[in-house]
Amino acid sequence: MNGIPFVKMHGLGNDFVVFDGRRDPAVLDLDNATAARIADRKTGVGCDQLIVIEPARDGLADAFMRIRNNDGGEVEACGNATRCVAKVVMGELGRKEVIIETVVGLLDANGLADGRVTVDMGQVKLDWRDIPLGQAVDTNHIPLSLGGLSDAVGVNVGNPHAVFFVDDAELIDIEKLGPVLEHHEMFPERANIEVCSIIGENRIRMRVWERGVGVTRACGTGACAVGVAAVRRGLTGRKTEIVLDGGVLGIEWLLDDHVLMTGPVATSFSGFLDGSLLGQH
Numbered sequence: 101m102n103g104i105p106f107v108k109m110h111g112l113g114n115d116f117v118v119f120d121g122r123r124d125p126a127v128l129d130l131d132n133a134t135a136a137r138i139a140d141r142k143t144g145v146g147c148d149q150l151i152v153i154e155p156a157r158d159g160l161a162d163a164f165m166r167i168r169n170n171d172g173g174e175v176e177a178c179g180n181a182t183r184c185v186a187k188v189v190m191g192e193l194g195r196k197e198v199i200i201e202t203v204v205g206l207l208d209a210n211g212l213a214d215g216r217v218t219v220d221m222g223q224v225k226l227d228w229r230d231i232p233l234g235q236a237v238d239t240n241h242i243p244l245s246l247g248g249l250s251d252a253v254g255v256n257v258g259n260p261h262a263v264f265f266v267d268d269a270e271l272i273d274i275e276k277l278g279p280v281l282e283h284h285e286m287f288p289e290r291a292n293i294e295v296c297s298i299i300g301e302n303r304i305r306m307r308v309w310e311r312g313v314g315v316t317r318a319c320g321t322g323a324c325a326v327g328v329a330a331v332r333r334g335l336t337g338r339k340t341e342i343v344l345d346g347g348v349l350g351i352e353w354l355l356d357d358h359v360l361m362t363g364p365v366a367t368s369f370s371g372f373l374d375g376s377l378l379g380q381h
């Protein structure tokens with residue numbers, strides 16, 4: 101079989117095409133258009149994010165993870181994909197603890213006995229400059245209203261998030277409001293949009309419109325942002341269960357501002373990418 105090998109993986113239905121750039125240099129330095137072609141669900145392999153595992157730059161890391169959204173754009177963080185890549189590297193090294201390097205830092209990952217993975221997603225940032233926002237506002241009450249949404253909480257988990265709390269997240273038309281908010285002038289680097297409702301003690305229902313993708317079944321960094329936002333608003337404790345369309349993630353916002361995210365990893369299939377998708381003729 102010729103072509104570039106890949107593995108199709110997902111975290112609670114947030115799905116990825118994972119290439120190994122350590123073995124196949126052809127997938128290093130992809131341009132945005134090529135990445136979008138591969139991520140296209142009709143004419144490519146199809147995925148929410150395209151992931152390339154690369155050699156670590158930092159001596160402390162076991163591998164570097166490059167992340168691109170379905171629209172081809174490179175982004176800083178992806179919680180669900182970090183669990184998937186960590187699991188791959190754990191299998192290669194025969195270790196339960198690995199360090200995954202990203203453009204925004206080193207992420208510690210631990211494999212649990214039940215097959216799930218816990219990732220320390222690093223320290224969240226809460227200053228308006230770090231979200232980033234287009235103006236100096238209190239990030240616990242961003243003055244933004246659209247449809248049934250208002251009064252967002254801004255959280256940066258390596259990537260930008262705007263968290264809205266409502267009475268019932270299921271009733272919000274996130275497909276309509278998401279794209280408008282993603283591209284709102286308040287967010288100079290756009291934003292991932294989460295709509296949440298408290299459904300029990302330390303239990304939050306969340307739906308997400310992801311920057312550069314659209315509605316996904318789960319968003320790991322989004323779940324981290326929601327867990328932090330709920331504490332900032334005094335709605336839950338620091339350890340929460342986030343109920344997404346695709347399943348449940350465990351979040352804990354530590355006192356040192358690091359956020360731990362725990363959830364499953366799944367592999368769907370392996371395949372070979374035809375060279376035409378890389379622009380090879």
Ligand SMILES: N[C@H](CCC[C@H](N)C(=O)O)C(=O)O
Binds near residue numbers: 175177321322
């Ligand atoms: N759409 C996100 C990247 C992927 C995040 C999500 N898939 C996750 O699991 O964290 C962004 O543009 O920042």
